[in-house]
Amino acid sequence: MFESPTLQTLTDYNIWIALPAIALAFGTMFLLVIDVFLPANRKHWTPILALVGIGISFLINLFTYNPEQTSTFGGMFVADAFTGFLNIVVLITAFISVLLSTDYLRRTETNHGEYYILLLLSATGAMFMVGANDLIVIFIGLELLSIPLYILSAFRVTYTDDRDATFVLKSEESGMKYFILGAFSSAFLVYGSALLFGATGTTNLREIFAAVGPILESSAENSGALLLLIGAALSLVGLGFKIAAVPFHMWTPDVYEGAPTPITAYMSVAAKVGGFAALFRLMIVGLSGLTLDAGVDPAAWQGTIQVIAAVTLILGNFVALSQTNIKRMLAYSSIAHAGYILMAVAAVGSAGLVPDIANTAAQAGLVYLLAYAFTNLGAFAVVLALENNDGTGTELSDFNGLYNSRPMLALAMALFMFSLTGIPLTAGFMGKWLVFSAAVQAGLIPLTIIGVLTSVISAFYYVRVIVNMFLLTEDEGSPAVGETAPVRYAVYASMAGVLIVGIAVPLVTNLVNMVSLV
Amino acid sequence: MVPLSWYLIVSAALFSIGVFGVLSRRNGVAVLMGIELMLNAVNINLVAFWRYNTTIASVTEPVPSELSGMVFAAFMFVVAAAEVAVGLAIIITVYRNWRSVIPEETDTLRG
Amino acid sequence: MTLQAFAPIGVLIIIALIIGVIILMISRVFGPHNPSFRKNAPYESGMKPIGPGTRRMPVKFYLVAVLFIIFDVEVIFFMPWAVAMRDLGVYGLIVMGVFTLILVVGFIYEWKKGALEWE
Numbered sequence A: 001m002f003e004s005p006t007l008q009t010l011t012d013y014n015i016w017i018a019l020p021a022i023a024l025a026f027g028t029m030f031l032l033v034i035d036v037f038l039p040a041n042r043k044h045w046t047p048i049l050a051l052v053g054i055g056i057s058f059l060i061n062l063f064t065y066n067p068e069q070t071s072t073f074g075g076m077f078v079a080d081a082f083t084g085f086l087n088i089v090v091l092i093t094a095f096i097s098v099l100l101s102t103d104y105l106r107r108t109e110t111n112h113g114e115y116y117i118l119l120l121l122s123a124t125g126a127m128f129m130v131g132a133n134d135l136i137v138i139f140i141g142l143e144l145l146s147i148p149l150y151i152l153s154a155f156r157v158t159y160t161d162d163r164d165a166t167f168v169l170k171s172e173e174s175g176m177k178y179f180i181l182g183a184f185s186s187a188f189l190v191y192g193s194a195l196l197f198g199a200t201g202t203t204n205l206r207e208i209f210a211a212v213g214p215i216l217e218s219s220a221e222n223s224g225a226l227l228l229l230i231g232a233a234l235s236l237v238g239l240g241f242k243i244a245a246v247p248f249h250m251w252t253p254d255v256y257e258g259a260p261t262p263i264t265a266y267m268s269v270a271a272k273v274g275g276f277a278a279l280f281r282l283m284i285v286g287l288s289g290l291t292l293d294a295g296v297d298p299a300a301w302q303g304t305i306q307v308i309a310a311v312t313l314i315l316g317n318f319v320a321l322s323q324t325n326i327k328r329m330l331a332y333s334s335i336a337h338a339g340y341i342l343m344a345v346a347a348v349g350s351a352g353l354v355p356d357i358a359n360t361a362a363q364a365g366l367v368y369l370l371a372y373a374f375t376n377l378g379a380f381a382v383v384l385a386l387e388n389n390d391g392t393g394t395e396l397s398d399f400n401g402l403y404n405s406r407p408m409l410a411l412a413m414a415l416f417m418f419s420l421t422g423i424p425l426t427a428g429f430m431g432k433w434l435v436f437s438a439a440v441q442a443g444l445i446p447l448t449i450i451g452v453l454t455s456v457i458s459a460f461y462y463v464r465v466i467v468n469m470f471l472l473t474e475d476e477g478s479p480a481v482g483e484t485a486p487v488r489y490a491v492y493a494s495m496a497g498v499l500i501v502g503i504a505v506p507l508v509t510n511l512v513n514m515v516s517l518v
Numbered sequence B: 001m002v003p004l005s006w007y008l009i010v011s012a013a014l015f016s017i018g019v020f021g022v023l024s025r026r027n028g029v030a031v032l033m034g035i036e037l038m039l040n041a042v043n044i045n046l047v048a049f050w051r052y053n054t055t056i057a058s059v060t061e062p063v064p065s066e067l068s069g070m071v072f073a074a075f076m077f078v079v080a081a082a083e084v085a086v087g088l089a090i091i092i093t094v095y096r097n098w099r100s101v102i103p104e105e106t107d108t109l110r111g
Numbered sequence C: 001m002t003l004q005a006f007a008p009i010g011v012l013i014i015i016a017l018i019i020g021v022i023i024l025m026i027s028r029v030f031g032p033h034n035p036s037f038r039k040n041a042p043y044e045s046g047m048k049p050i051g052p053g054t055r056r057m058p059v060k061f062y063l064v065a066v067l068f069i070i071f072d073v074e075v076i077f078f079m080p081w082a083v084a085m086r087d088l089g090v091y092g093l094i095v096m097g098v099f100t101l102i103l104v105v106g107f108i109y110e111w112k113k114g115a116l117e118w119e
Helices: A007-012 A015-037 A045-063 A081-107 A114-130 A135-153 A166-200 A205-217 A224-243 A251-258 A261-286 A302-321 A326-352 A357-386 A407-421 A427-441 A445-470 A485-503 A505-512 B004-024 B028-052 B068-098 C002-030 C059-083 C085-112
Strands: A070-072 A077-079
Touching: A015 A045, A015 A070, A015 A077, A015 A081, A015 A114, A015 C085, A045 A081, A045 A114, A077 A081, A081 A114, A081 A261, A081 A357, A081 A485, A081 A505, A114 A135, A114 A261, A135 A166, A135 A261, A135 B068, A166 A205, A166 A224, A166 A251, A166 B004, A166 B028, A166 B068, A205 A224, A205 A261, A224 A261, A224 A302, A224 A326, A251 A261, A251 A326, A261 A326, A261 A357, A302 A326, A302 A445, A326 A357, A326 A427, A326 A445, A357 A407, A357 A427, A357 A485, A357 A505, A407 A427, A407 A445, A407 A485, A427 A445, A427 A485, A485 A505, B004 B028, B028 B068, B068 C059, C059 C085
Parallel strands: none
Antiparallel strands: A070 A077
């Protein structure tokens, strides 16, 4: 029976292991109050305080980084190496996004303090999602991650009768599309969660894992196994929307193009980190035992995820080829990258057949997410530097001759494009290498071949940007109005990240090797 | 007692109506209502499963203190309310600039 | 048959329908009834309506409605606490204190932003 908690349970509950997320949440609320009381001429303190809050949370995360799995809130939230590592990714993403935002907001006249608060709230949601060990926490974390993003996508809205102010209309259209499809998809996720709860009688992922085996054994007499399958499928649909996997990707290019560029950078990483964290936890911790014939077949969902991954890879990369707007191109590229990480998720499905594949694949996915975070943030930082105040300047042709006007930006962009392609000595190569080898280890040879081939195709559109920047030298090159000091720091930080992950490999692998979900 | 499957059928029907509403209605507010219907269908599911409590396979003993279905439903109310608040705000701003709440008529972004 | 549990509700619905129909029938049968064009006009002796009936409402109404939804629904979390308050003791008090603090932060924000001013 339920025991009445006493004051003692507060300390027994280990709440401190969720401290990085809790500290960020309370820091955000503190910032909200401070921001309201700041006089108008001191508003520039808000982003600085936001950076301080992220930094504090980062430090707490480093000090509480603990590979031993500990849980709190009655087993709903767990802290292990997986949580700690992805917390780092989320916090880095939030930090760089705030750096990108400060001058962008000022020059586009949308400088409201709420922007930073919403951004931090969204990061808090991602951090709770990363440590979620319970369907309820996954859902709440997902909503806390998404709801601020709906608002932030529509942040450039002002009331205007100017029909030429397309950036206003694009931004609000992007917010509305993201909202409608996001809410639609989370309804699917909770419907799936409800069915999983109904089949197993619990929302805790570990208890779901324990319940799956007996349900499958008695599947001749009842429909529990069917409920499990439908629940898993609907959850996959819901999370598929968040990570922008084909066929649930339709919103991505429109939202990425219309949203303010720092928000595009942020959500292209944070939403994926949150979604994939939940997907890994749900599939590995909760449902890895969901096989039709234990010891012979892989997990029942592996085939579906393989197909989704293959379609995502093919469609994302091929459609990106024909894009002329860099934000749309990067949107399709982010769809394609979701496909690569889905390969790691698919590899997890062989957990019952290949020893230790679940952990290997999860580690590969994590490294890929870190590499993707640095690379994508950097690429969007360069895009933001070139973007004009009215939202123009994001066509591929605007990159023509960038090497003439801004050699440093051009070199940085070249590095990020190489990393997105997966050229050795960059972070992207590390991610792809680990994911492909995990997929081969799991025996997913056809999927791996598709992955390799589509990487080759992706080189076409990434290299086209580089060609535009370095070879089309008759153009003067963009004036890069957005290249201010914070943006430059963000670009340097991303470059450093890409190179460190790509070259100082043991640094990352040592961190990741502690990850063990099973 | 009414069998569990009845509740599940009602819930599935409501969810499907909600999906149909989202996909077929062109008015932003009506789409929002469809989404609400979907979320409330899930609530029926959760509460029904909680009430019947045992796992379908009777894996574990029924635990009266197993409240997660109820708690989940309570959280869903709140999250749905927050979503509606944000959604209505976005739709109103769109209306003020476009004089229309119909998503298809907002077409600066073409895919 | 499992539907038996719902029998009282069914009876209630039938009775309500019957009463409603009876009242309508009584007024129809016993009351005078001779409609004319003028009587069916929207205003029997007023002006002809000009323009659409629905005016645009000030956005303030939406703002108040949205703020109301949020604070109204958040209070749902007080209910379980109120039910189990004695069992939860000091622990529950602290947890709900934290929750109330979060609500108060939101309240301070909207107050300071002037969302509660009508003018």
